[in-house]
Amino acid sequence: MSSPVDTFIEYAEKNQEAYIDRLRKAVAIPSVSGDPAYRKEVFRMGEFLIDELKALGASVETRDPGVQDFHGTPLPLPPIVLATIGTDPAKKTVLVYGHYDVQPALKEDGWNTDPFELVEDEKHRLIGRGSSDDKGPVLGWINVVEAHKELGLELPVNLKFCLEGMEESGSEGLDDIIFNEADKYFKDVDVVSISDNYWLGTTKPCVTYGLRGVSYFHLTVKGPKADLHSGVFGATIHEPMTDLFAVMSKLVTPKGKILIPGIYDNVLAVSAEEEKTYDDLSFTMQELHDAVGNEINIHDSVKDTLQHRWRFPSLSLHGVEGAFYNPGDKTVIPARVVGKFSIRTVPDMEPKQITELVEKYVNEEFAKLGSKNTMSISCTHAGNHWVASPNHWNYVAASNAVEKVFGVKPDLTREGGSIPVTLSFQDALKKNVLLLPMGRGDDGAHSTNEKLDRSNYVSGIKLLGTYLYEVAEAKPE
Numbered sequence: 001m002s003s004p005v006d007t008f009i010e011y012a013e014k015n016q017e018a019y020i021d022r023l024r025k026a027v028a029i030p031s032v033s034g035d036p037a038y039r040k041e042v043f044r045m046g047e048f049l050i051d052e053l054k055a056l057g058a059s060v061e062t063r064d065p066g067v068q069d070f071h072g073t074p075l076p077l078p079p080i081v082l083a084t085i086g087t088d089p090a091k092k093t094v095l096v097y098g099h100y101d102v103q104p105a106l107k108e109d110g111w112n113t114d115p116f117e118l119v120e121d122e123k124h125r126l127i128g129r130g131s132s133d134d135k136g137p138v139l140g141w142i143n144v145v146e147a148h149k150e151l152g153l154e155l156p157v158n159l160k161f162c163l164e165g166m167e168e169s170g171s172e173g174l175d176d177i178i179f180n181e182a183d184k185y186f187k188d189v190d191v192v193s194i195s196d197n198y199w200l201g202t203t204k205p206c207v208t209y210g211l212r213g214v215s216y217f218h219l220t221v222k223g224p225k226a227d228l229h230s231g232v233f234g235a236t237i238h239e240p241m242t243d244l245f246a247v248m249s250k251l252v253t254p255k256g257k258i259l260i261p262g263i264y265d266n267v268l269a270v271s272a273e274e275e276k277t278y279d280d281l282s283f284t285m286q287e288l289h290d291a292v293g294n295e296i297n298i299h300d301s302v303k304d305t306l307q308h309r310w311r312f313p314s315l316s317l318h319g320v321e322g323a324f325y326n327p328g329d330k331t332v333i334p335a336r337v338v339g340k341f342s343i344r345t346v347p348d349m350e351p352k353q354i355t356e357l358v359e360k361y362v363n364e365e366f367a368k369l370g371s372k373n374t375m376s377i378s379c380t381h382a383g384n385h386w387v388a389s390p391n392h393w394n395y396v397a398a399s400n401a402v403e404k405v406f407g408v409k410p411d412l413t414r415e416g417g418s419i420p421v422t423l424s425f426q427d428a429l430k431k432n433v434l435l436l437p438m439g440r441g442d443d444g445a446h447s448t449n450e451k452l453d454r455s456n457y458v459s460g461i462k463l464l465g466t467y468l469y470e471v472a473e474a475k476p477e
């Protein structure tokens, strides 16, 4: 007779079409948290998950994170969905976190298909916004619960869910809820597991123990009372966009060096011990080129590339609100422009200090222009970096599960992206937090044509379920 975990794995393999259907329904809800026009869709996505969880017998509660001040307009924040499956004191309790919002996506950004219609291509890639980040993984957990219900199998652990709808926009309101609920809803949690990142490359699974933080800035330059004709006013007034570009061009060099004085002062040096952790990782420059779609690498070695992704800060310029960007040749001088950039931060950089350094530098650079326009800078959201102990039994459980499902030992990785709530869980609950990714490094999260390979989705479901069995078996030190 098969063991429960083998029975589950077999069932997951056979039920892939139903899992893809569930993902199709989720992708069809354009739950873009960053655009107020889609806020009701984020709520609809929350309802979708509540219904799915209730149908599986979960006891579901919600918490209201309050109201967002969106440039002066109050916008309700989508609910934090808390769901409990099992309260057996003899079992361990695993808290699963995920997010049900997505990054914006427009067909005209360069998508080959409608971003909110899940399409499977000839390479069995499931293409659609949120397929990998983070709807596929969130549904992965739900599929694990469903498989156990259908098979009449008890889950080997108690499961708690914490699902939010604002992760892509700074997780507003979630921290307060986590700290308030630490000794209430989250009281019995033994370990936390998050599937919201990616394998390093395309072939080998990994478990992840570190993330960079992120501090996001808006740099606003204002001048005329309205947009102006460049033929009439060009070279006769200070142009906001010219000022903005002058300041933004002083933030970072084309080779990625941040020019803000003091920014590298608190970056921890890479120890000799740590250097060695880069030696056996399954990642090649070719995989980087494939994921990017071109050979535009700054660094020539895998080690340098990964250290700049995981261990050193970076500054990226994201866009300019108020700029003319449509096709055509409009001869306009935009009246108000907002340049957006973010800094990915690493141990021991501090968000408060980063903001002070940025404000000081940007103000000095603007003053040098001698412009009569006005400039303001604000940090719109900041989340800290996070590093966990990869020797904890939670990581051993995850590693064993990877070996069982994939037949290989996972790479131990850090990640360049940010999930600030990871640190909040670690600090508030004082429990180990694990990142257990489902998708591949070339999934194109946040990009056009985001995908999740069918095989990653299905093996990912098997992995999440198997991990729960390994947690149940683990002997905490």
Ligand SMILES: NCC(=O)N[C@@H](Cc1c[nH]cn1)C(=O)O
Pocket (backbone or CB within 6 Å): 133, 167, 168, 169, 170, 196, 197, 214, 216, 416, 417, 418, 419, 445
């Ligand atoms: N999958 C995690 C992720 O994509 N996180 C975002 C978080 C973020 C921060 N500000 C806006 N989004 C990331 O960009 O790393």
Ligand SMILES: [Zn+2]
Pocket (backbone or CB within 6 Å): 099, 133, 134, 167, 196
């Ligand atoms: Zn995500």
Ligand SMILES: [Zn+2]
Pocket (backbone or CB within 6 Å): 103, 133, 168, 445, 446
């Ligand atoms: Zn994301």
